[in-house]
Amino acid sequence: MSTQSRSEITRSNVIEKTIGLINTAGYTATSMDDIIKETGVKKGNLYFHFSSKEELVLKVLEKAREDYFTYLIKSLVFDSPLKNIESLLEAVFRFHKSRKFTGGCIFGNIILELSESNPRISSVASSALQEWIDLMTDLLSKGISLGEINLPLPAGTVAEHIVASMEGGIMLSRAKKSSRPLRDSMNTIYFMLGIKQSRA
Amino acid sequence: MSTQSRSEITRSNVIEKTIGLINTAGYTATSMDDIIKETGVKKGNLYFHFSSKEELVLKVLEKAREDYFTYLIKSLVFDSPLKNIESLLEAVFRFHKSRKFTGGCIFGNIILELSESNPRISSVASSALQEWIDLMTDLLSKGISLGEINLPLPAGTVAEHIVASMEGGIMLSRAKKSSRPLRDSMNTIYFMLGIKQSRA
Numbered sequence: 256m257s258t259q260s261r262s263e264i265t266r267s268n269v270i271e272k273t274i275g276l277i278n279t280a281g282y283t284a285t286s287m288d289d290i291i292k293e294t295g296v297k298k299g300n301l302y303f304h305f306s307s308k309e310e311l312v313l314k315v316l317e318k319a320r321e322d323y324f325t326y327l328i329k330s331l332v333f334d335s336p337l338k339n340i341e342s343l344l345e346a347v348f349r350f351h352k353s354r355k356f357t358g359g360c361i362f363g364n365i366i367l368e369l370s371e372s373n374p375r376i377s378s379v380a381s382s383a384l385q386e387w388i389d390l391m392t393d394l395l396s397k398g399i400s401l402g403e404i405n406l407p408l409p410a411g412t413v414a415e416h417i418v419a420s421m422e423g424g425i426m427l428s429r430a431k432k433s434s435r436p437l438r439d440s441m442n443t444i445y446f447m448l449g450i451k452q453s454r455a
Numbered sequence: 456m457s458t459q460s461r462s463e464i465t466r467s468n469v470i471e472k473t474i475g476l477i478n479t480a481g482y483t484a485t486s487m488d489d490i491i492k493e494t495g496v497k498k499g500n501l502y503f504h505f506s507s508k509e510e511l512v513l514k515v516l517e518k519a520r521e522d523y524f525t526y527l528i529k530s531l532v533f534d535s536p537l538k539n540i541e542s543l544l545e546a547v548f549r550f551h552k553s554r555k556f557t558g559g560c561i562f563g564n565i566i567l568e569l570s571e572s573n574p575r576i577s578s579v580a581s582s583a584l585q586e587w588i589d590l591m592t593d594l595l596s597k598g599i600s601l602g603e604i605n606l607p608l609p610a611g612t613v614a615e616h617i618v619a620s621m622e623g624g625i626m627l628s629r630a631k632k633s634s635r636p637l638r639d640s641m642n643t644i645y646f647m648l649g650i651k652q653s654r655a
Contacts, residue, residue: 279571284483357571363623366630367567371479371557381630408646415636416643419623420616423563427619430566430581436615443616446608447647 278358478558
């Protein structure tokens with residue numbers, strides 16, 4: 256194994272474990288010592304890769320954003336924009352259900368914790384959610400131009416509403432440790448868009 | 456001034472200032488020393504009223520819940536349930552706009568920070584949001600039975616969706632320091648319920 260690849264493995268391990276720590280305890284409550292304890296990486300080695308907790312968390316958010324969007328884009332397998340919207344929302348649902356609604360959305364968590372105290376970090380989380388809104392706007396616009404979706408509102412307005420209701424649904428499902436709030440939110444979106452399915 | 460009322464003033468002052476600290480910095484990052492510094496209350500006096508940070512925050516959430524619901528209920532001045540729904544959502548909008556979308560929703564913030572690490576505190580925040588969902592369910596049910604609202608979904612499902620999209624909209628508006636995300640979310644709710652107004 257080359258030094259290069261061992262170094263990459265250390266970075267990936269630290270990034271993965273830090274996502275978990277931040278999602279359950281939050282940014283402020285997670286210290287570099289907690290990360291050392293969780294990963295087993297030596298202190299000097301950790302600081303060689305990441306000069307501070309802030310630098311580490313910026314890298315963590317970039318990685319989470321890449322991974323999450325790669326995962327979401329994979330769900331867009333249909334010719335129909337409406338079917339792709341449903342498929343994308345179901346992918347979000349499965350993502351959180353598989354984690355038993357623990358941890359929530361790392362971007363939403365960071366925004367709520369750091370909006371006022373650390374704009375540098377929270378703006379990265381905010382632009383990840385904007386990327387999701389832009390993707391939804393694009394799908395809705397295509398659906399409207401193909402006549403699949405019939406709404407008297409701009410696609411961007413409805414996209415903002417859909418992402419807001421998914422983020423809020425993830426939060427309520429996390430609070431209750433139940434799929435119901437997120438599913439209720441999605442069923443209402445499906446009704447509004449004219450998607451017939453209503454899963455339990 | 457009697458000792459009783461001076462004591463009450465100290466409690467109210469501490470509770471008010473703590474809401475502000477928790478909303479901007481979060482529960483974990485706010486120490487009893489921060490609260491002493493912010494309020495000017497002596498340490499012994501603070502611990503006389505509240506035995507620990509946890510006890511204080513439980514009282515803070517109870518007070519925030521009472522104040523917020525008193526404020527929301529005041530907006531329900533119409534005979535029409537549909538008009539009351541609009542009036543209630545506009546009251547939520549004004550509440551956050553007057554704070555320039557800083558701080559967000561204390562119940563949502565607490566849920567996202569403490570769902571896994573402090574279920575005792577987060578369950579109080581969760582039940583405050585449930586109270587909001589129950590109020591919305593009641594208004595929707597009345598609107599449906601009066602024929603003002605025509606939806607093929609149970610009132611509880613739509614209520615959960617509305618509160619989720621408001622909470623998510625508050626979060627996105629906080630991230631962008633702009634009224635647009637929350638207003639977009641509300642305009643989509645209004646369209647869905649058949650409420651004609653669409654404010655800028």
